[in-house]
Amino acid sequence: MQIKKLTLTGFRNLADLTLIPDRGVNVIYGENAQGKTNLLESIWLFSGLKSFRGAKDSELVGFGKDFARMELDFFAADREQKAVMTVANARKATLNGVSLSSPAKLIGKCSAAVFSPAFLSLVQAGPAERRRFLDTALCQFKPNYAAALSQYNRALKQRNSLLADVQGHPELLDMLDIWDTHLVNAGEEILQLRKEYLSLLLPACAAVYDGLSQSREILSLEYMQKDNTDGKFSLSEMLKVSRREDLFNKTTSVGPHRDDLGIFINEKPARVYGSQGQQRSCAIALKLAEAQILKEKTNEQPVILLDDVMSELDAGRQDYILNHLDNRQVFITCCDPASILRLCEGKTFEIADGKIK
Ligand SMILES: Nc1ncnc2c1ncn2[C@@H]1O[C@H](COP(=O)(O)OP(=O)(O)OP(=O)(O)O)[C@@H](O)[C@H]1O
Ligand SMILES: [Mg+2]
Incomplete structure (x- = not known):
């Protein structure tokens, strides 16, 4: 996928503009x-x-404007295409002149991967963020994953409410076995697909990190099952072992909803020991690796959007982002014009007061 032209009218603070990007790296600074x-x-x-x-759709419309209109000319699926989006209260979209029932119908048509500073929480926050990352990534190209996830969540909810009800109603214990079976069936599928995904993510992510750190540091990833660190037990065995505790706490203490994706730099947990630059590098590597896998699965290279990636990165890491993300169209924003002096090929756009200079 390659963007040929972007035309904006009434979008947020931006002046009406047309941008013809480079097919490689585009730096937007200001x-x-x-x-x-x-x-x-x-x-x-x-x-x-x-x-x-x-953001809510209505927030996209420039102050004092009635609507925003965005046009994107792009090349994907071996042909020139055009998507148009208008926002008054809600977003509406057309693709190649045909109105879409919802903008969500554009999913998979012009794919993009974005890194924003909020994404740092992937490394810095608790396991829920990393599970969400795995879930979102897998849902994009494995429909059976989304199905297993919703079955699992339903079974988990039922099991948890049963755990709360069982006290004083021991006859309900039989029901618990039934929900354990549902949980195990969906849970094992989730575990298998997550592990398969990790076997793709790890080499892609390690390669980007190697480039970013100029081979000075090694990134590794590990699927971490709660109370099953060496992966000896099946989910069914783990549920049996934890049942007493689960009945006492009235909640399910083991399973994919409690697992984590361990991120390590030189074998030390990045969340605990990583410097700011290292944590940022990990998050960028994960995002680029996710896009890489999506490309292999869908045969379409997503456009890479990197918001404010340069801060906290040293010259070597900045150089990697600016000059070594080959065969990808990239849009990078930064504040410091000095960063862009390192750009070897590509285009730069200075933006001031919503206008491209
Ligand atoms: N709907 C809107 N209409 C007009 N202006 C808006 C609208 N929404 C946001 N803005 C303004 O757009 C301006 C630019 O926002 P933006 O987040 O793009 O800045 P930025 O260049 O990325 O800055 P930074 O370097 O701080 O991240 C802000 O001052 C914001 O208040
Ligand atoms: Mg910004």
Whole structure:
């Protein structure tokens, strides 16, 4: 997928503009609050997903404007295409002149991967963020994963409410066996697919990290099952062992909903020991690896949007991002014009007060 032209009218603080990007790296630079993230957001919205800032549709319309209109000319699936999106209260989209019932119908048509500073929580926050990362990544190309996940969540809810009800009603214990079986069936499928995904993610992620750190550090990933660190037990065995504790606490203490994706730099947990630059590098590597796998699965290279990646990265790491993400169209925002002096090929756009200079 390659963006040929972006045309914006009435979008956030941005002046009406047309941008013809490079097929490789595009750096958008400028001072704070000039519209850099807004520009990336406008591209991202064509992925069909919600804004990566969690913005409501109405917030996309420039102050005092009635509507926003965005046009994207792009090359994907071996042909020139055009998507148009308008926002008044809600977003509406057309693709190649045909109205879509919802902007979500654009999913998979013009794919993008975004890194925003909020994504650092993937490394810095608790396991829930990392499970969400795995779940979202897998749902994008494994429909059976999404199905297993919703079955699992339903069984988990039932099991937890049963655990709460069983006290004083021992006859309900038989029901617990039934829900354990549902939980195990869906849970084992989730575990298998997550592990398969990790076997793709690890080499892709380690390769990016190796490039970022100029082979000075090694990144590794590990699927970490709660109370089953060496993976000796099946989910069914773990549920049996934990049942007493689960009955006491009225909640299910083991299973994929409690697992984690361990991220290590030189074998030490990045969350605990990683420096800011290392944690940022991990998050970028994960995001780029996710996009790489998506490319292998869908045969379409997503456009890479990197919001504010340069800060906290040293010259070597910046150089890797600017000059070594080959065969990908990349849009990078940054504040410091010095960073872009290192750009060997590609285009730069200075943005001030919503206008491209
Ligand atoms: N709907 C809107 N209409 C007009 N202006 C808006 C709208 N939404 C946001 N803005 C303004 O757009 C400006 C630029 O925001 P943006 O997040 O793109 O800045 P930025 O260049 O990425 O800055 P930073 O370097 O601080 O991240 C902000 O001042 C914001 O208040
Ligand atoms: Mg910004």
